[in-house]
Amino acid sequence: MQNPSADRSETGPTVEELGESGLLARILARLSPAATATVGPGDDAAVLRPRGEVVVTSDTMVEGPDFRRAWHSGFELGWKLAATNLSDVAAMGARPIGLTVSIACPADLPVAYLERLAEGLDAACRTLAPGCGVVGGDLGRAPVLTAAVTALGDLGGRRPVLRSGAHAGDVVAYAGDLGLAGLGLSLLFDRAATTRGEAHGRTLGELWTEHPEALAAQLAPSPPIGLGIEAAKRGATAMMDVSDGLALDAARLGEASGVTIDLDPRRLEAAFGERDGERIPLDAMLSGGEDHGLLTVFPALVRLPAGFSAIGRVRPRSAPLLVGGRPHEPRGWDPYLVRWPGDG
């Protein structure tokens, strides 16, 4: 994720000038085959050969509410699209085996942006989930760039690790970044947007130099995909991808399991309180959002796999969430209620 501005100033043809088949050819040229795909892109559907049950998850990102092209290079956006969907597969304890990607965009979008996006999708798969790749998708038109991704995973004969399996007495652990992606978003709004909240790229180079980890966590995160299978093999009783903030997602896991998660602020601060050369406040860890780490619950006697830090305990059901033993009201994320800076 270095030198992020290299692909930010696209020249060359637009989508409209190249047409669908030309665009498709350029995108397909950038995709590596998926290991379990017996039929890749080009037919009515792709064909995958999983060994066990199949997990499937979808997520759509829309320009404006979910990303801004002034901040996200095509490569970073493709990387983030793959990474966030792979993370949901990992959180079931499955191995990612394929992505489908539907892109809808304005006719005047530069083709180069989508070429970089394809490269980012491919690089994220190869880096975070080797053997996984883009197996299909479609292209269409929309007033703003819209990317819908579906990720498939193979449980390989294991049972899925659900949100609902935690028991009182279990240990709560976390793997991945915490609070860093939210810090990155704050930095972008503070220093790469107008006072009216419109994103611009003028100070991005500076920001990347000063805060490389926070920017990467926000624009092109690298969730610990492989640790999902590790946790499943080590007997994790419950697991989920943290995308709406640790506090809110821990409350959800507790509710699904009929227990209450008790997060330990001292352990959180010890493990995640300093990153990128600066202090991350507890509040940012609890409600930062877009962390895409693995909130995982293990039986008390299990030795945690490398990469996981203990951050709390599972208690009998009481409040929706405890922090340091005391009830904590998790702040919620609702895409329809949030007003973004720059909204009409």
Added chain:
Amino acid sequence: MQNPSADRSETGPTVEELGESGLLARILARLSPAATATVGPGDDAAVLRPRGEVVVTSDTMVEGPDFRRAWHSGFELGWKLAATNLSDVAAMGARPIGLTVSIACPADLPVAYLERLAEGLDAACRTLAPGCGVVGGDLGRAPVLTAAVTALGDLGGRRPVLRSGAHAGDVVAYAGDLGLAGLGLSLLFDRAATTRGEAHGRTLGELWTEHPEALAAQLAPSPPIGLGIEAAKRGATAMMDVSDGLALDAARLGEASGVTIDLDPRRLEAAFGERDGERIPLDAMLSGGEDHGLLTVFPALVRLPAGFSAIGRVRPRSAPLLVGGRPHEPRGWDPYLVRWPGDG
């Protein structure tokens, strides 16, 4: 697909007024479980238990280029989203086992429209592909209503039927509607749009009364999903979903197989030349688009399964396409090149 205007005038709360969790609850209440889903909506991913290889296909529909709310009730849009994706699964010879559906919409969209959409998705699955259902998805914001669907299918131990398996001498057959969806779209533009091409619903009731089959084929098609498996079992050598017009898709199948499809205009006219009480011209059959029937190739000695009509023969590779033995230039569909009436 009768009484289509019943759900067209939505009242009640908007998406913004209800919020994500309330909306999600109302949508989930309208979905039937999928037979092979061991974990349905609500966790990081759904879990499916296929018996054989898995097929996966995605398609996105965006308000404006792909549909108009003045014409499509929520129920019809949901039905069409499911039907068109199920058709791609069928065209591989697979049984549909699950859909994921990502909806992004403006905050002021009436919740009732999405409730009807969920009912349409569910009804189409139950009617066209019993045992299949919506297993997951997500909700987000977009400037216009955007629905991204991924469909999964189970090959049940059979091999997929690809576009590339046709041999010279094989019989070309078709199952489904042909030209009818294109006729429906023409009728809508002629009689339910302003002179500037803006869609309105004022004459929809009339149109539905006069042309029920053409309107249904366009707004809520019923592709022959079950016939995909029938064709595979009967030894089909190649198969594809016809979505961009028979001529263009037949040329694609020919190219993928290294052969040339020769369509027989007399057989086409005999089998598909009259529907909905009126004559469908050959040109409409060849380039109507959105037919979502199964273009299927069988060995010459196979007796065609019920529902299929022979419409041509496979010849050694020559022109991209023959019609009545003579070269035919298929007209193409390109989402980035078409200018819709009403475009800016």
